[in-house]
Amino acid sequence: MSFSSFTQSRFYRALKVYLISSSVVLHLLVVVILVQFVSGFLASGPTFAKALSNNGNNIKQNYPSLEPLGSMMLSVADKQGASDYYAVPFDVSDWPSVGPRELSYTEMVPKSLHDAFLYVSNVKELELALRNAKPRSVIVVKPGVYLLKSKRVGLSKVDTTAETPIYLVAEKTGAVTIELDTSEGFYVDKPHWHFMGINFKGVCASDSRCHHAFHVVGGGSFFHLAHSQLVDFSSAIKVNEYKGVYPDSGVIAYNHIYNTHPRNTRAPVNPINMDQGNDWIATHNIIRDFLKYGGNRISYGAYFKGGAVGGEISNNLVICETSESRARGSIVGLSLGGGGMNIKHRRENSEFETKDIIVRNNLVMHCTDVGLYVNRGQDSLIYNNTFYNTYGLDLRFPESSGNNVFNNVINGKIRKRDNGTGKLSNNVVFDRDYWSGKNRLQQIYSEPQNGKLEILNPEAVEALMDTTEIPLDQQESFSDFCGQPITPPLLAGAIQLGSRCFGSKE
Structure with missing residues (x-):
């Protein structure tokens, strides 16, 4: 070769x-x-x-x-059965234990203030009354529609106390609508302001406006919002510090907060956005339809964050969406920590986002992400919640330590992410069958996808039966989502045996 x-x-x-x-x-x-x-x-x-x-x-x-x-x-x-969604028109009368109650203004205001009523019936009178309110003022708004246009709605700068609060109250619950074409809404920087029984509606031409119905800052401690409706705001209630002063001890109760369309904005979308305030309570609210179609497409129903210590998220109905819109983005039900805050902005530069928060008796449904996201939330008590058709519950990062998670009913999974920790006990976790899509919770409750959660039969009771006791410091006031007092046997989830508050219009 x-x-x-x-x-x-x-x-x-x-x-x-x-x-x-x-x-x-x-x-x-x-x-x-x-x-x-x-x-x-x-x-x-x-x-x-x-x-x-x-x-x-x-x-x-x-x-x-x-x-x-x-x-x-x-x-x-x-x-293949992807249509597990809220398949009926949303009707507040289906949910008698949450949302606004029809009360007279005399029922919403303490008797000690019944000599302080000031009645207003037009926009000019309303604006004048808000700017000139004195301690013990009770501004009673006559039925009608009131349009307020400005960057923010300014309030009186007088100092108040628990004995000398200021009230803005509807003469008849639900009969007063205050339309807001504003960026910040009511700017509350003084304590003991109470807002009762009013419909607040964002009417801005663009979703990049109408950020808040209420912006509670600095000295706005002991803020109280109840029996009201807040419609079409990105972050309907925004709370944060101002110049080193923190608004503490607010109450958001028995309200109905929702959007009529997905928010097309890059701004945060989260109906209750509580940053840095201690001892806030969000309870018995309906929070629904808070989709975000701009920016990062991440939205939350409610969160506490920013180094907040103490407080409670309880007995709320959270429905991420009440239709089959095939929502884009990540829609989270509730959160301790939200998307996080830079440590230098957290209260006292804390290593945690929240500490000692109670999350109980909430019903969270139809979310494209988890029902509860704990992001550096420390020493939380998370119990007797029901998460239906969500991805479950996340405990994330080492700072999420000391959390006690028990007695919950969860569609999805409980995940400890990025070295998150927590004590888990007696949770009933039903992950849906991957290939068939069957949801075992539909064998436990009567019609859970539409919010009817009557427990079907003795076998269902046995599946939910729990042996963990409620902590001693929680026993005295504990009832379930429907207001049913706890009686043995104690069941996992927000619904106890005998509750009948779902879909009943008797």
Whole structure:
């Protein structure tokens, strides 16, 4: 064999080895990419149908040229049972234990202030009364619609005490609508302001305005909002410090907070946004339909954060969306910590976002993310909540330590992420069957997807039965979501045996 023939033979052998090796490497690379794609696809939803739905919606929104593929995936998802959603028109009368109650203004104001009523019946009178309010003023608003336009609604700067508060109250609950074409809404920087029985509605031309109905700052401690409706705001109630002064001990109770459309804004969307305040209470509210279609597309129903210590989130109904809109983005029910705050902005530069918060008796439904997200929330008591059709509960980061999580009923999973910690006991966790999409909670409750949670039968009671006791310091005032006093046997979740407050219009 000539030298040239030998060289040529070696070249061909080397080329053959190269081609075979390249082919193997290429095939391995394709397999790895395919496995990653399939894994990511399957992990994009709690069930196969939901993963199909999420990916189909993503394709339709972001890849117009592939719209037929996205539509096909959505069609298959529907046939596979992705439609676990709130399938009836939302009606507050279905929920008698939460939301505004029809009270007279004399019932909402202490008798000691009944000699201080000041009646207003037009915008000019209302604005004048708010600016000139004195300690012990009770501004009673006659039925009607009042439009306020400005950057913010300014209030009187007088100092008040628990004995000399200021009230803004509707003469008849629900018969007064204050329309706000403002950025900040009512700017509350003095203590002991009470707002009762009024409908507040954002009427801004753009969602980049109408951020808040209420902005509670600095000295606005002991703020109280009750029996009111707040519609079409990005962060209806915003609370934060101002110049080193913190608004503490506020109460947000028996309100109905929602949006009539997804907010197309980059600003935060979270109906209750409480930063840095201690000992706040959010209870017996209806919080629903708080989708965000701008910016990062992340929204929260309510959160406490910013180094807040003490407080309670209890007996709230949170429905992330009340329709089958195939919402884009990440919609979280409740949170301790929210998206987080830089440590230098947290109260006293604390390592935690929240500490010693109680989260109990909440019913959270139909979220595209978790029902409760604990982000550096420390020493929380999280118990007797029901999370239906959510991704479950997350405990995240080492600072989320000392949390006691028990007696909850959870669709989805309980996850300890990024070294999050917590004591877990007696939680009833029903992850949906991935391939069939079947939800076992529909065998426990009568019609949970539509908010009817009567317990079906003795077998269901046994599935929810719990042996963990309520902490001693919580026993005296403890009842369930429906206001039913606790009697043995104690069940996991927000609903106890004998509760009948769902879908009843008797």
